[in-house]
Amino acid sequence: MGGEFGIQNPVFADVAASSELTRGLDGTWLLSGRFALARILRKLMGQGVNHVHLPAYLCDSVLEPVRHLGLEMSFYPIRDNLSADPDPPAGSAVLLIHYFGQINPAAADLRGQAGDDFYLIEDASQALLTDWRSEVTEQTYYLISPRKFGPVPLGGWCNIKLDSAGSNTGSSIAYSSLAARLIKGAYIDDGEGPIIPRTEKFYLDAFEAVEKVLSNKSETDILPNWVVSMVAGVDWSEVAAARLTNLEVLIANLSNRFVAPVSTFAPSEIPLGYPILSENRDELRRNLASRRIFCPIHWPLPAEVSSAQFPEAYSLSEKIMTLPLDQRYKIEDMVQLAENVLELS
Known part of the structure; x- marks a missing residue:
């Protein structure tokens, strides 16, 4: 349970159907979310933002385009409920992250203030299936990435319509990611088959290689149309419904044993996963992994974030663990997941 999505029986649809994810906004599909952020930042640099x-x-991957473009950076604290609390320098760009599927509680205020002294960039990658769109202004930009929500090889999008989107050299890395996901998909499809470490190592190494390439490619590389067609071919409404059902079952079966930084989701907010806090997070995570339940950490913090200046963020990073609840799993899987977490805690 958990880990990157495998791909089984991919569906290719008209690329226009991808507008379900982009909320009908014009924009450009690129190879990843970090590329989408880079395109936004590059445009803002042309408007005097530094x-x-x-x-x-x-x-840490969020900082890659900031470092690459040589921009100055500063950080702001977040509250216990993950609400943003920025104090932006005049003329800067503020990045707002919608964590775990929830619209950031500070979004309404920041949207109202954007354009006075700062530009607002909303990262909805973790809130892909939540209605993240607000009134669009020249001071507000959006980016998304579907890879953590469904079986797609690559992808990131921003609401910048590029006249010339750039090079189309992304096909080779997209094929590499597709191959790894097809192999994982075929492997896990045989649920009763044996564990084959060599096969698992192959696709895990391939996923890691893809990430390394993405960290070094140009943000001008656009997403090949065949990948956009795969994104459009996913039944995202079905994905959303399954995640909401699994969230409800998981919360009920955890019996309020854990503090959760996102304790409630609105009916229209579709979760990435269910984050919990645990004082013995690392031990719990290792024990779950021994039962082949793999829970990601969102996130180990970048070196640029000062632990002395932002102790709350570091405390969160050291205790948080995300329980998987995506559409690959059924109600009985959520019950079993909760039982394992409670037993091992």
Whole structure:
């Protein structure tokens, strides 16, 4: 349970159907979410922005385009409920992350303030299937990535319509990612088959190789149309419904034993996973992994984030663990997951 999505029986649809994810906005599909962020930042640099104000609780990959473009950066604290609390320098860009499927509680205020002294960038990658769109202004930008929500090889999108989207050299890395996911899909499809470490090592190494390539490719590489067609071919409504059902079952069976930084989701908020806090997180995670339940950590923090300045973010990073609840799993899987977590805690 958990880990990257395998791909089984992919469906290719008209690329126009991908507008379900982009909320009908014009934009461009690129290879990854970090490429989408890079395109936004590059556009803002052309408008005089040279500083990015970021949440102290974030993934290192978010900083890759900031470092690459040589932009100044500063960080702001987040509250216990993951609400943003920025104090942006004048003329900067503020990155707002919608964590775990929930619209950030600070979003309404920041959307109202954007354009006065700062630009707002909303990262909805963890809230892909939640209705993240607000009133679109020239001071607000959006980015998404579908890879953590469904069986697609690559993908990131931003609401910048590029006249010339760039090179189309992304096909080779997209094929590599597809191959790894097809192999994993075929392997896990045989649920009663033996564990084959060599097969698992192959696709895990392939996933890691894809990430390394993405960290070094140009953000001008667009997403090949055949991948956009795969994104469009996923039944995202079915994905959302399954995740909501699994969330309800998982919460009920955990019996309020854990503190959760996102304790409630609105009916329209579709979860990435269910984050819990545990004082013995690392031991619990190892024990779950021994039962082949793999729970990610969102996230180990980048070196640029000061533990002295942002102790709350570091405390969260050291205790948090995300329980998988995606559409690959049924109600009985959620019951079993909760039983394992409670037993091993």
